[in-house]
Amino acid sequence: MYIKSPTVACDSPPDAPNDFYNYYGLRGVQYNPLLFYRAEQLENLDNKCVLFYDYMSLLPTNVPILSKSMIVQAPRGAGKTHVRECIISQIPKERHIQLKIYGKTVDQYLDKFLSNIDVTSEPQSIKIQKYWTQQRFLQLILTELVSNFVNSKYLQLLKEERSHFSFHTREEIATLLAFYTTTDPDTLCKMVNILLFEKTECFVWDCNIKCDKFQSTDFAKDMFISLKEKHNEIKVKRHTSTTTDVALMILLGVHSKTGVSPLLYLQNDYRDQLTSLISFLNSMGVSISVFVDSLDESIHFFNSEDTNLVALQAFVNSVIDPETLHFALGDWGEYMHTQSALSFYVFIPEVSATPINITWARRDKIPIFTLKWNELQLINYVNYIFGHLRKQSAVACKHLPNICSVLAGQELCIKYMKKLRHPRDFHILFNILIEQINTVYSQRDPPFIATEQDLTYAFEKLQYHILKETLM
Incomplete structure (x- = not known):
């Protein structure tokens, strides 16, 4: 007997999924590189070459x-x-x-x-x-x-x-x-x-x-x-x-x-x-x-x-x-x-x-x-990951957009990508940013899109991580 999946309510904040990954149907995906800061953490992957660095022109x-x-x-x-x-x-x-x-x-x-x-x-x-x-x-x-x-x-x-x-x-x-x-x-x-x-x-x-x-x-x-x-x-x-x-x-x-x-x-x-x-x-x-x-x-x-x-x-x-x-x-x-x-x-x-x-x-x-890495390579890198996540998403309110749509538009996206040195910087920034967006979720329309204030806040916290790394 076929049972239709329930419709996800996305319009009113009280009924909507309460975080970024739920909103875009990304909970439970098999592999999300954005959650990792070190490649050694990926030893359980069947395909160790998920991101093709030659394709990224590095x-x-x-x-x-x-x-x-x-x-x-x-x-x-x-x-x-x-x-x-x-x-x-x-x-x-x-x-x-x-x-x-x-x-x-x-x-x-x-x-x-x-x-x-x-x-x-x-x-x-x-x-x-x-x-x-x-x-x-x-x-x-x-x-x-x-x-x-x-x-x-x-x-x-x-x-x-x-x-x-x-x-x-x-x-x-x-x-x-x-x-x-x-x-x-x-x-x-x-x-x-x-x-x-x-x-x-x-x-x-x-x-x-x-x-x-x-x-x-x-x-x-x-x-x-x-x-x-x-x-x-x-x-x-x-x-x-x-x-x-x-x-x-x-x-x-x-x-x-x-x-x-x-x-x-x-x-x-x-x-x-x-x-x-x-x-x-x-x-x-x-x-x-x-x-x-x-x-x-x-x-x-x-x-x-x-x-x-x-x-x-x-x-x-x-x-x-x-x-x-x-x-x-x-x-x-x-x-x-x-x-x-x-x-x-x-x-x-x-x-x-x-x-x-x-x-x-x-x-x-x-x-x-x-x-x-330059800002365009980083944008391509993240969009490559987003494409992988989008294919695995399920029961989503919306499909995951490209990274610059999430980061408040093309101009601010490029501005902040230029500040980053490499993928690990982005991984840290992104996880800080998602935590910040989830915190203010109920105050936003539309939800789960960063503002310049969010980006500024996340980048300041990223600088603290970089400083700790430098002192190690």
Whole structure:
């Protein structure tokens, strides 16, 4: 039996829906970007690229959103993280490893780094400035890459592809996996056995190095001590002593089967170790993307003790060092041919009072650009969102108009949009404005359209939010 929906009364204030979202039928829409101030809050979305930043003409016309590596600089709220999510949403999920080095992850590595270096008399920001180098960042990449690859989903691929590699190569990779892994020693043990199946003297489907039990000889004890000393050089590795000891025991198991010291491979510098690992993964058809973002969320970079951002500059230098970014250029390595298996997407906070120096010179290879918004782009951006909301509205008094109709007309709309720096400013302004309009709703005819007084009030409150952000 069909029951007609009741008519919504919109003419008299007492009977009308009592807020902006009810009036325009927007309560319960699946996704309303205007309610969020950070792109990280949108992790539950099926489509991570809801707003197409290339469509909004924010990127240079010769730099598509999926450019093979890029460096983006922008202030908080300009859309760095949303661009990141757009890229991630379009990267193939199969045979691809994403290394997400975000603010909280960076904090964990820097906490470990600061606790492991011997100098204790200087402020933490100065320690980072002096002692955090490109070599430390390479250690971080090695640890993240190995920890992502040591995963049960790659076991079958490893079995299928191992015959394409010499035993020497597989032995080197087994050593790197055991030395840099931070979790899951059981999967590590299975991978080592798959890689070195000849030496385990077993069938392909039943390999088993005794990862936690082998004869404890004086030589083995000395080797274990040497491995621990070598491991202590990794100042940024996230690990527990238990995980480390198990992984090093697996290395001893490898040594007991092959007779080759793992120190032979670990004496190579970090760049050579990373080259070997990337080349191995590339030959198996596994590509890698490195995302460095949310640095403005790190407690080590933005605090009252480091007003000159020396720690942030040191970290950025380690990331955009030419030797680091060279991995993404595609013209190196025995197996790399013409295309690199690794892409870098680096998002750097822009702070007007303390500019961050970006020294990368090969912009023809890895472009650098800044996200900048003008009033017309902001209007288009909001109308794009309004179009999405309008399609999902239900039981509305009126259809949601364009943004300038809501903001008291074209002239005032442009005037106040010019005052805003980026989308986050608008999100904050809009939520303040809607709260203000709802408060005076019963006094208006027609309702839910801002006046200049409303806009002035909302902008003054926005300035307070901006000031708080500046002092953070």
